[in-house]
């Protein structure tokens with residue numbers, strides 16, 4: 001196979017000349033191709049077959065122990081002007097980065113096959129979708145890209161029609177953390193990744209293309225590329241709403257997108273459009289519409305069980321790739337809080353010992369096609385996307401942030417998004433559980449200066465008078481003994497209902513300096529056992545703590561100097577003044 005697109009042909013030739021692969025395989029995206037990729041990885045030991053009776057077509061990949069998460073300190077945005085990447089990104093000049101990467105790539109695919117992986121982010125016939133081609137020497141990447149994206153022939157045909165595509169070059173290299181880089185060249189629509197096989201570093205359609213490069217393109221073209229799930233909620237009366245929600249990595253986006261209503265709300269239906277990324281566009285009527293650029297999930301495994309996420313639990317019982325989970329004596333995948341079975345072998349393939357850390361890696365993952373999700377919405381394939389009623393921001397905060405609050409208007413909503421902070425998780429290397437600022441949950445993914453990004457967000461107010469309402473949630477408030485105050489999971493639908501009712505002007509709220517909060521009576525708590533003092537605690541705003549929070553936020557924004565838009569600064573001052581009373 002080859003292509004009629006001359007630019008793609010000559011790029012493939014140029015890369016082959018540099019990296020020297022033994023063979024070049026053009027991926028067609030067929031099921032037969034997926035099967036043969038799996039077969040070859042079973043032979044090479046890259047994959048291990050799991051119990052095929054209880055987990056048919058499920059396989060385990062054990063990564064190098066040094067290569068289990070995104071590496072933010074090795075991820076760069078390479079713009080000619082450092083200020084365009086902003087203090088939120090690591091920066092290297094394009095010339096220096098190219099020189100360094102060319103050196104690493106020289107001859108790196110000797111003895112290996114280079115896979116040419118054409119893919120489309122978004123429904124294949126959507127005007128909002130964008131295509132890319134990843135060149136990779138990893139069959140694990142090729143197989144995962146088949147599950148995660150619309151990969152193969154239809155994508156190549158679209159590239160041949162349109163002529164435009166994002167280029168991504170990936171080599172597993174030696175998996176040496178000292179020779180590992182994830183480089184982005186937004187002006188060249190180019191990604192270069194070396195030395196890691198981990199999803200977020202190696203499946204270039206996801207974080208690298210659909211967020212870092214796409215956020216840059218989105219600013220130029222007037223749309224938004226966001227780290228958001230998209231969920232469809234239908235009331236017993238048949239009223240439908242779509243909510244987009246941004247939470248940092250491993251803070252429950254997948255669980256919320258696949259929520260199962262509690263028994264007392266059994267007439268409600270929840271369906272998944274996406275669990276990680278949303279591309280948001282204004283249509284000709286000024287309605288914000290969302291498409292999920294992905295067509296599969298790369299989700300965190302630990303904690304997934306029949307109670308927390310029944311849909312995901314069922315969806316990963318067949319045709320799934322597991323990365324870095326443990327294995328039972330029956331050769332079934334196992335992870336912490338699975339709720340059944342016990343580990344015999346840990347994620348590194350060693351006999352499991354209870355005193356030598358978790359059996360599954362805390363950032364172990366599943367990869368599956370979205371179509372396997374019992375709550376999959378066919379609207380995920382709608383080329384027009386879905387109309388968004390509410391945008392919800394959230395973080396993992398043991399203190400301060402109440403269960404839910406609503407921004408006063410769009411400008412205030414941008415401040416609410418910019419003020420997101422969250423405890424770090426195992427999704428990236430580094431310390432876990434440290435609170436860090438993570439505006440719009442995009443800290444690791446915004447491909448340009450945050451100051452310019454907030455300005456771009458604010459500009460939507462001039463383009464439409466029908467923008468979604470903006471909210472903030474916190475499922476993770478803790479009590480004095482460290483216990484979670486809110487039950488979370490399916491019960492979060494109670495909060496989403498209040499959000500929907502606010503969008504429809506149907507439910508009450510109290511005004512506070514940080515925004516509108518429900519009173520206990522404004523939430524449907526029927527059938528939920530929760531003490532009234534706990535609800536009061538979840539719905540309270542402590543002005544002193546919030547003043548301290550705003551002082552911290554102001555200091556943080558100052559890092560972005562004159563790039564911080566006036567509208568955001570003005571909104572910050574307005575809220576800070578209200579907090580002072």
Ligand code: OXD
Nearest residue numbers: 070200249250276427
């Ligand atoms: C992810 C992440 O894998 O955010 O989605 O790290």
Ligand code: MN
Nearest residue numbers: 227249250276
């Ligand atoms: Mn994510």
